[in-house]
Amino acid sequence: MTTIAMPKPHADRPIKGLVAKWYASNTAEMMKEYVDLARRIAGELAPTSSVLEVAPGPGYFAIELAKLGRFSITGLDLSPTFVKMASQKAVEAGVNVNFIQGSASNMPLPKESFDFLLCRAAFKNFADPVGALREMCRVLKPGGRALIIDLNHDASPDETDRGVDGMGLSGFNKALTKLIFRHFLLRSAYTRAQFEHMLAQANCSRFEISEQGIGFEVSIWK
Numbered sequence: 001m002t003t004i005a006m007p008k009p010h011a012d013r014p015i016k017g018l019v020a021k022w023y024a025s026n027t028a029e030m031m032k033e034y035v036d037l038a039r040r041i042a043g044e045l046a047p048t049s050s051v052l053e054v055a056p057g058p059g060y061f062a063i064e065l066a067k068l069g070r071f072s073i074t075g076l077d078l079s080p081t082f083v084k085m086a087s088q089k090a091v092e093a094g095v096n097v098n099f100i101q102g103s104a105s106n107m108p109l110p111k112e113s114f115d116f117l118l119c120r121a122a123f124k125n126f127a128d129p130v131g132a133l134r135e136m137c138r139v140l141k142p143g144g145r146a147l148i149i150d151l152n153h154d155a156s157p158d159e160t161d162r163g164v165d166g167m168g169l170s171g172f173n174k175a176l177t178k179l180i181f182r183h184f185l186l187r188s189a190y191t192r193a194q195f196e197h198m199l200a201q202a203n204c205s206r207f208e209i210s211e212q213g214i215g216f217e218v219s220i221w222k
Helices: 017-028 031-042 060-066 080-093 129-139 157-165 171-188 192-201
Strands: 050-054 072-077 097-101 114-120 140-151 206-212 215-221
Touching: 017 080, 031 060, 031 114, 050 060, 050 129, 060 072, 060 080, 060 097, 072 080, 080 097, 114 129, 129 140, 129 192, 129 215, 192 206, 192 215
Parallel strands: 050 072, 050 114, 072 097, 114 140
Antiparallel strands: 140 215, 206 215
């Protein structure tokens, strides 16, 4: 049996305070990406689906999705800064999204509550990733689907640069983001084999992993 080396355990990594405000400002430049993803997901959902976004950060995806239909949307984030920020942005956008604080590995949510779940660009920050996967499956309704979008640890420097170039960031933010990706984010990201190992530990009955640019899309069905 092949042994899969996993990253060293770490505490949850919530983004708070001034760092959260910088992150919100930086990712706001990528709004087209959130809009496109929201349109894609809306096209895959039933009209009154219940949706959970895990680690929504500033709330951009959840808010864009709320503009597209009568979905019941919840955002769960560990960071109190992001919960407050996203809630205010939802009010300003005139949409109803319930942003709450909580851990991905211990969700304060009842089982079998959601038709769809999204976790984007945050999975590597979880202290208990297997526990988070189990919780995702717990809160999904039978027949529901979870989609995890995150970085691939094995992405090359050239692939990383091309990925960041396509984000539409301004000059300074583009250069800074490339440095952050190379020296921090990719180092803490998972490989495909590690994702497969964690999914097996979480007893996920059916999943698929596809490589998309510098990252993965992990689909899980309950």
